[in-house]
Amino acid sequence: MGARSVVPFNFAACPMDQFHFLDPIFKPQSIAVIGASTQVEKWGHRMVVRPFNTGFRGMIYPVNPGAKEIGGVQCYASISDLPPNIDLAVVTLPSNQVPEALRRCIHQGIRGAVIISAGFAETGPEGKKLQDELVNIARESRIPMVGPNCMGLWSEPVSLNLAFEEAPMRGPLAFVSQSGTLGNYLMLLAKGKGYGFRGFVSGGNQAMMEVADYLEYFGEDEKTRTVILYIEGFQDAGRFFRVAREVARKKPILVYKAGRFDVGARAALSHTASLAGNDKVFEALCRQAGLIRCYDPLHTFDMAMALASQPLPKGNRVAIISGGGGYCVTMAEACVAWGLEVPQLDPAASDRIKEILYPFAPRPLNPVDTASDIRPMTYARALDILMSLDYIDGVCMMIPFMFEFQLRSPASIRELMDATEVICSLPKKYHKPMIGNTIPRTAVGPALDLFKKAGIPFFATQDESARALHALVRYAHIRSNSNKANT
Numbered sequence: 001m002g003a004r005s006v007v008p009f010n011f012a013a014c015p016m017d018q019f020h021f022l023d024p025i026f027k028p029q030s031i032a033v034i035g036a037s038t039q040v041e042k043w044g045h046r047m048v049v050r051p052f053n054t055g056f057r058g059m060i061y062p063v064n065p066g067a068k069e070i071g072g073v074q075c076y077a078s079i080s081d082l083p084p085n086i087d088l089a090v091v092t093l094p095s096n097q098v099p100e101a102l103r104r105c106i107h108q109g110i111r112g113a114v115i116i117s118a119g120f121a122e123t124g125p126e127g128k129k130l131q132d133e134l135v136n137i138a139r140e141s142r143i144p145m146v147g148p149n150c151m152g153l154w155s156e157p158v159s160l161n162l163a164f165e166e167a168p169m170r171g172p173l174a175f176v177s178q179s180g181t182l183g184n185y186l187m188l189l190a191k192g193k194g195y196g197f198r199g200f201v202s203g204g205n206q207a208m209m210e211v212a213d214y215l216e217y218f219g220e221d222e223k224t225r226t227v228i229l230y231i232e233g234f235q236d237a238g239r240f241f242r243v244a245r246e247v248a249r250k251k252p253i254l255v256y257k258a259g260r261f262d263v264g265a266r267a268a269l270s271h272t273a274s275l276a277g278n279d280k281v282f283e284a285l286c287r288q289a290g291l292i293r294c295y296d297p298l299h300t301f302d303m304a305m306a307l308a309s310q311p312l313p314k315g316n317r318v319a320i321i322s323g324g325g326g327y328c329v330t331m332a333e334a335c336v337a338w339g340l341e342v343p344q345l346d347p348a349a350s351d352r353i354k355e356i357l358y359p360f361a362p363r364p365l366n367p368v369d370t371a372s373d374i375r376p377m378t379y380a381r382a383l384d385i386l387m388s389l390d391y392i393d394g395v396c397m398m399i400p401f402m403f404e405f406q407l408r409s410p411a412s413i414r415e416l417m418d419a420t421e422v423i424c425s426l427p428k429k430y431h432k433p434m435i436g437n438t439i440p441r442t443a444v445g446p447a448l449d450l451f452k453k454a455g456i457p458f459f460a461t462q463d464e465s466a467r468a469l470h471a472l473v474r475y476a477h478i479r480s481n482s483n484k485a486n487t
Contacts, residue, residue, distance in 0.1 A: 019220040022209075024112030025144050026155040026199060026217065028087035029058045032110065034079060034101050035092035035117075036062030036070050043116050044092040047152070047162055048073055054167035055159035061086060085109035090152070090162060095119030098148065099133045106141045113138065114162065115147035121205050122149055131207045138208050150204025151180025154197065156223075163187075163202055171196015172225035172308040173301070174218040176211055178203045178232045182297065186230075190301045194452070198224045212240040219247030225308035228300045229255040241289050248290035249482045252307040252475045254300040255291050257282055290478040292471055302457075302464050303471035309455030310433035312476035313393035317341045318469060319386040320367035322398040323374065327437070327462070328367030331396055334466035340473065342366055343391055353382050374400050376412075376419030376447075383423055387430040394472065396465050398437040399423075413446075420447045424454035433472050435465045 031051065037044030048062045049071040062070045065077045076082050079101065089105040091098055095117050102113060120131035131148065138145040146153065152162025161167045164184060169191055177183030180202035187200060198221065201214050211231055218224045227247065234240050244253060259279065286293045294300045318340045320331045332342045345353070345366045353364040356378055361371035368382060379399045386395050427434045436451065436458040451458065459465045 019217055022112075022144050022213070022217045024087045025114070025146060025153070026160075027157050028112070028160060029158070030061065030083075030086045031056075031058065031088045031090055031160070032061040032063060032076075032079070032082055032086045032105070033090050033092070034063050034105065035097075036064040036067070036075060037092070038064070038067050038070055042092070045070060047090045047092055047116065050161050050163075050165070051159075054161040054164075056161065058087075058158060058160075079104040079108055082108055085111070087111050089113045090116065092116045095127065095130055095148070099130065099137060102134060102137050102145075106137070106143060110143070112143050113145045113147075114150070114152055115145060115204075115207075116150060116152060116162075117147075118149040120148045120207065131205060135208050144213075145208040146201065147204040148207060151184060151202040153202065154200040156198045163200060166191075168200065169194065169196040171198065172223065173197045173228060173304050174199045174214075174221070174224045174226070175228045175230075176201050176203060176214045176218070177230040178206065178211070179230060180204065182230060186297055186301065189298060193301065195301055195305055206235055210235050210240070212236065212243040215240075215247055215253070216243045219243070219250060224251070226252045226254065226304040228304050229253065229257075230297060231255060231257045232259065237285070241285055244285075244291055245289040248478060249486075252304070252471075252478075253291045254294055254304055254307075254471070255286065256294045256297040256300055290482060292474050292478075299467060302459060303468055305457045306433065306435060306468035306472055307475055309457060310394075310435070310472060311427055311431045312479065313433055313469075313472055314476070315341075315393040316473045317343050317391055317393045319345075319389070319392045319395045320397070321370065321379070321382055321386065321395065322367065322437075323370045323372045323400040324398075325362075325369045327398050328369050331398075331437070331462045331465065332367050334462040335396070335469065337463075338466040338470040340466060340469055345389075346391075349385060349389055352385050356381050372400070376416045377422075380419040380422040383426055383434075387426045387432055387434070392432070394433040394435070394469055395426075396435045396437070396469065416447055417450070420450045424450055424456060427454075427456065433469065435459065435468055437462065437465050 033047045035044045036048050039045055048060060052060055052071055052073060060073050061082050062073055062075045063079055064075045067075045069075055089110045091101055091113060093101055098115060098117050119127055121128040154161050154163050154168050156170050168187055173195060175197060183202050199218060203211060211229055215227060218227050247253060318335050320328055320342060322328050335342055343366060345364060350364050353368060357370055358373055362369050383395060386392055434456050436456055438458045
């Protein structure tokens, strides 16, 4: 067998914008696992079996001098035995072995690296020296490097999953988290809510690439509709501000930042060696760059789903409709608490809706109480009227006909489907957002499937729905201000 030729990555011959520079990270066709292990509890084992078991169709090359195979995948004794020009190296070795391993990977033509290994700047001065050495190696060779001290990534375009036991659902969100453990936890909660992702990155210590790099990448990715950030600190706050301001003009960015209080700042320093910075300064940065700041990390996902799927409202005026008065009251209060208005309907609109309700239903003023009416087409007609009003900017609804026990005949199912199709068409027809409420695991069947396909988000609580509408209003204001600044 003849000697294999290693062809170094030719940066001069390829586009050097940030989007293509990160292709070896987010779109690899082959990965090498440096430090692959036969012990199932170790990261070196997970990095082989996770991508193999969760849909990655590229080549996987484990490097372990003492094993013939791991999880059914052939092992290689050393980095020099690997085929040349592999796209991505995933490194799980002890920290003191990582710099030399990275040098050998680059010599072998590898184009990018994810350093899972911990034991770098987060541990103190000696670890910081190792980390600086890693950065110098990667920069001199001009390859992108994620980490160290990270938990990997998920990339939907090539189904590459390094971070989770099960692959995330596919969808329009991107999540960049400086914490791997918190990121994993939040992604599991998001999956339970049915939210789908285009990408996830655990940035770790951000030794070479930081939040701004990933934000710039997802900002250019056409299939990413909304970006979520969990931040503990910055290497270059100025660059982050410039990138965030540019991306926010195109798509929403929601951010949760640790370090609002001294205890959080101290924890961030020991966790990922990050300096949290002054919280008032960061608050001002968010306002000027057009970021939507959140104060509960899970809230960002609910808001992100609405932003990814619904039209932006022209104002903050909301209509509410439900089959029960209690929901109407509590939804109205939640909207007001989030800075939204619930204007009273004019007499003409009230009369039109009253005509299609049962005679015993209260006069619709907003909120609209349908008095437990379960006729699907009644809701479709009423929602059409509400969405058409020029003083209504969006609608929140709880529609009882979605529940399974009310599907009793072929005729009722036909009406259900017809009404659902009408409702699903309204956001596009009127260029206004529509948000739903439902009880998790109780609403089932074809109506909910159609709503999901149409991108109409449903939330469990009134506060979640109001918060989502608030986020749409906030981002609409951000976009409007950005457009004014550019004219």
